[in-house]
Amino acid sequence: GAVVSQHPSRVICKSGTSVKIECRSLDFQATTMFWYRQFPKKSLMLMATSNEGSKATYEQGVEKDKFLINHASLTLSTLTVTSAHPEDSSFYICSAMDRDQPQHFGDGTRLSIL
Amino acid sequence: GQQLNQSPQSMFIQEGEDVSMNCTSSSIFNTWLWYKQDPGEGPVLLIALYKAGELTSNGRLTAQFGITRKDSFLNISASIPSDVGIYFCAGSTQGGSEKLVFGKGTKLTVNP
Numbered sequence: 705g706a707v708v709s710q711h712p713s714r715v716i717c718k719s720g721t722s723v724k725i726e727c728r729s730l731d732f733q734a735t736t737m738f739w740y741r742q743f744p745k746k747s748l749m750l751m752a753t754s755n756e757g758s759k760a761t762y763e764q765g766v767e768k769d770k771f772l773i774n775h776a777s778l779t780l781s782t783l784t785v786t787s788a789h790p791e792d793s794s795f796y797i798c799s800a801m802d803r804d805q806p807q808h809f810g811d812g813t814r815l816s817i818l
Numbered sequence: 819g820q821q822l823n824q825s826p827q828s829m830f831i832q833e834g835e836d837v838s839m840n841c842t843s844s845s846i847f848n849t850w851l852w853y854k855q856d857p858g859e860g861p862v863l864l865i866a867l868y869k870a871g872e873l874t875s876n877g878r879l880t881a882q883f884g885i886t887r888k889d890s891f892l893n894i895s896a897s898i899p900s901d902v903g904i905y906f907c908a909g910s911t912q913g914g915s916e917k918l919v920f921g922k923g924t925k926l927t928v929n930p
Binding site for chain 1: 840851853858859860861862863866867906916917918920921923
């Protein structure tokens with residue numbers, strides 16, 4: 705149980721493109737989803753927390769207009785990196801949880817902006 | 819802000835050896851979680867701890883929630899090559915229902 709699917713697993717695109725990443729909880733309802741960014745050989749850095757049907761809460765220093773998060777249902781959240789530039793290249797990971805349960809992570813999306 | 823000090827940063831061991839890693843904090847946590855991350859993948863939950871003093875096993879893995887609620891350790895017994903990866907501890911001040919604070923990870927290498 706507690707499977708989180710993240711898609712796509714890898715994206716390579718040109719600078720200026722907007723990229724959408726999906727995160728789905730497959731066998732449970734996710735009251736809360738989280739989006740992380742991970743730099744090489746580093747720990748996970750929380751970007752934002754989203755609850756179904758409400759606006760995401762962004763961590764300090766994360767541009768909400770740059771990283772658009774939508775959590776329209778209890779099983780789906782999306783992260784859109786708008787007008788992506790090379791400095792946005794990174795490994796993005798989502799996690800999902802049901803009330804008072806541990807976070808379960810997706811397999812991540814490797815984003816490369818040329 | 820809250821921080822978790824995870825040690826060691828890396829370990830190089832021989833197959834069959836036991837491994838121990840730990841996390842400490844100056845703050846109290848109500849939940850401790852241990853995850854393993856393989857290269858290019860997301861972290862996978864290994865063990866969740868919810869009560870001070872709790873000792874929980876998952877196969878060859880054993881983790882404990884420290885009595886002071888400021889630390890936790892993870893032991894791996896009789897290591898095998900597939901134990902290779904990065905192990906992260908994470909803590910929450912609520913029942914896991916809010917954002918986690920992560921340690922910096924312990925990179926484990928197992929030599930066959």
